[in-house]
Amino acid sequence: MASNFAHRHKICGFLRHVHSVKRHFSSSSSSPGLVETTNSAEIEEIGLHDLAEAQVEWKREKDAELLARSQRAKLAAVRRLHDFLLNGPKEPSTSIWAPLDVEGRAECDRILAHFEERMAEEMKKTEATLVAVAEQRKVPRQIERELDVFKNLYLRVLFRLFREVYRLGADEMEKSGEKGVQRQRAEKAQVERLNAVFDLVPEMTELKRHCFLGVFWLSDGQSFRFLDHLNTKCGRSSLDGPHVNFICHIAIATKEAPILEPLTELATFLPSNFLHLAKVFNSLALIYGQTDNFDKLEELWRKLDRMKSKVPFAEQRSRMKPILARIAHFFRIANRTAPGSLQAAIRRLDGQPFFISAHAKKREENT
Structure with a gap:
């Protein structure tokens, strides 16, 4: 786009301006040095500030262009995937493939229709951003948010389409029984079938x-x-x-x-430090909170409370505090009463240990 050149030209111009100011004041000899040095520093600071703004604007422009191209490519990919799931591979020699049942085909149609509807809305927003870029107006700051929304939307539709293929294999395994050769064949076919579908997604x-x-x-x-x-x-x-x-x-x-x-019960199979288990707990807290599942939020807090003796003190403060804060946040915005033990822990959030050690508890009781 023409505006790409305009932004690059603007950035180069600022760089030349800054260097010329430096050369001018470094070549001055006996004039009032202090005043000139101050002016030089001020001008350089202004130039660098404008340069930074131009770079941010140019990055947003590139993000908008990338988002537009990515939206078109991903929409085409989902349509190809939908066609493959309904009609099967073009080469009938693929023995592992089995057609979806009527319910599965109808679900795939619904998934595609919903995705196309949402994509039409997202692409309209992106088009408005690109028009703003072409007219050299300020690129909307929400472009970063639009990128995140689009990524989640695309990931969600892939998951739903892949799940239909997985369910087909699960039905076959159920018919084959819990053990034996037929079961092993059904499991192998399920994985091969999913891998065949994964092959249709370029970034997989x-x-x-x-x-x-x-x-x-x-x-x-x-x-x-x-x-x-x-x-x-x-x-x-x-x-x-x-x-x-x-x-x-x-x-x-x-x-x-x-x-x-299941990962909350498989801590021994996660990396040894608490970082990744905390990631799982934090993600669950977000999902439960967004779906208003307060029973599960309370259950999650109980699990955290039971784990306190196994988590080093430093990680209790750095890793568990954000999870606790998130759980408390969802109780608060729903005007619900959090569990008493959770409330007690919340009161210790600012500058206090997340969990009080047994030694500290004993000391408190004695005082």
Whole structure:
């Protein structure tokens, strides 16, 4: 776009201006040095401030262009995926493929229709941003938020379409029984079928493939199948940080708490420090709060309270406090009374340990 050149020209102009000011004042000899140095510093500061603003504006412009291209590409990808799920692969030799049932096909149609409707709204906002860029008006600051909304929307539709394929395999496994050769074949076919669908999504990295398989197994009560898959494919018997982060991202985007709930009971299979388990708890607190599930919020607090003896003091303060604050926030905005033990912990948030150690408790009682 022409405005790209305008922004780059503006940035280069500011840089030349700053350097010329420096050269001018460094070449001055016996005039009032203090005044000139002060003026030089002021002019340089103004120039650098304008330069920073121009760079931010240019970044927003690039983000808007990237968002527009990404929206078109992702819409096309979802349509291709929808077509594949309804009509199957073009090569009939793919023996593992099985057509969706009537209910599954209808659900895929609903998912696509909803996605197209939402995408039309999001693309209209992006178009307004691009018009503002073309007219060299200030690019709206909400472009960053639009990027986040779009990413979550896209992740949500992928999850829902992939879930239809997973459910098809789950039905086959149920018919094949709990054990035996037929069960093993059904499990293998389910994974191969999902991988065939993953191949249609350009940005589907190995990590994302493992995580999407994992979220379905976790929410289906097959946590150890996921761990066994990681051990076979990745050579590790536990989740690492990137896996935990992306699984939490999927759960938050879809508001599917059952994805993360098993991980709270599998702490030994998470990285040794409390950081990643805290990520799981924090994500669950957000999902429960956004879905007004206060019974689960209270249950989450009870789990945290039971874990206090196993968490180092430093991590109690740095990792658990934000989770507690989030749980308390959702109780507060709903005008609901938080559990008494939670209220007591909230009162200690400012400059106090999140949990009082047994030694500190004894000392308090004695005083």
